[in-house]
Amino acid sequence: MRMLKVKSRSIAIIAATLLPLACASAAQAQSYPSRDIHVVVGYVAGTGPDLYARYAAELIRQGSGGKTVVVDNKVGAMSNIAAGQVARAKPDGYTVFVTGGSTFTTNPFLFKEVPFKLSDFTPVTSLQRGGLVFITKPESGIKSLKELVAFLKQKDGKAKFGYVNPLAFGAAEYLKQRSGTKATPIAYKGAPDALMGLSGGEVDFMVSDPTPIMGSRDKYNVLAVTTEERVDAMPDVPAMKESGYDNFDLSGWWAVWMPAxxxxxxVAKVADWVEEGLKKPEAKEFFYRGGFQPWVGVRGEKLKQFAEKEYKKWGEIIKLTNIEPQ
Known part of the structure; x- marks a missing residue:
């Protein structure tokens, strides 16, 4: 009987300790948000990445019943600066990070040091997915990936390609490695500059996310999309497998995160808001305009595991291509 009394007393003490914490957590969730939510993005305002972050911010605003959501553009080092600031932010749910997968999967290999690690973040939920595209100008006469590879072999190392983000750079380098070709990379600050470089002959081809060209497809030859199968947003563009390259699935993806x-x-409340918004027809219409599609329901631990798998895949690709970290 005495042992039962001791156990009962211990349980009562534990319950008395945990109950206020549970009540506080429930109260916090019910009152959230009680002030402005800040959505951080690591790219310039008005660019495709910025538009995706603002769309996520709008879904959060709508889900919260119209609370104020502020988008903060923390530009620099391919989103490393933004990621570093979020990693150090107070983990109270009022700092949200919307970023592409390259922040966690390629940046750690492309830079000698990054001011964060994946464990510094809480995975919230997925946002969108799609492939990169290989592009030439119509005057080049290059209309397929096979023709591009033949052109690169003919140029024997004198060709050039343009890129903006690390995924595009990695995709071009991987094609070079797989096809046994050479081309000099030319980095641009933004897609408009890169497209001008392509049109002006500074580079022979370009690898990019599809957003910058979706409104002017007739001005470019879109040779292939870096996925295993064709994507719904660009059904006329061949995938890598049918272009002669198996196991060349270098999809781009975006997701929502918070500080660890x-x-x-x-976290669950924000994930629900984003997912509910992504299921609406207008979300599909929005992302299709950019060449992507909504990516719904990969949240929490599943999102973290997906990011870890992508990190491993890109690490192997970058090792193959001998890319030197900056």
Whole structure:
């Protein structure tokens, strides 16, 4: 009987300790948000990446009943600066990070040092997915990936390609490695500059996310999309497998994150808001205009595991291509 009394007393003490914490957590979730939410993005305002972050911010605003959501553009080092700031932010649910997968999967290999690691973040939910595209100008006469490879072999190392983000750079280098060709990379600050470089003859081809060209497809030859199968947003563009390259699935993807330690109830609430918005027809219409599609329901631990798998895949690709970190 005495042992039962001791156990009962211990349980009562534990319950008395945990109950206020549970109540506080529930109260926090119910009152969230009680002030402005800041959505951080690591790219210039008005660019495709910025538009995706603002779309996610709008879904959060709508889900919260119209609370104020502020988009903060923390530009620099391919989103490393933004990621570093979010990693150090207070994990109270009021700092949200919307970024492409390259932040976690390629940046650690492309830079000698990054001011964060994946464990510094709480995975919230997925946002969108799609492939990169290989592009030439019509005057080049290059209308397929096979013709591009033949052109690169003919140029024997004198060709050039343009890119903006690390995924595009990695995709071009991987094609070079797989096809046994050479081409000099030319980095551009933004897609408009890169497209001008392509049109002006500074580079022979370009690898990019499809967003910058979706409104002017007739001005470019879109040779292939870096996925195993064709994508719904660009059904006329061949995938890598049918272009002669198996196991060349270098999809781009975006997701929503918070600093590590963010409250579970708040994380779940924001994930629900984003997912509910992505299921609406207008979300598909929005992302299709950019050549992407909504990516719904990969949240929490599943999103973290997906990011870890992508990190491993890109590490192997970058090792194959001998890319030197900056």
């Amino acid at each position: 330690g963010a409250p579970d109830d708040v």
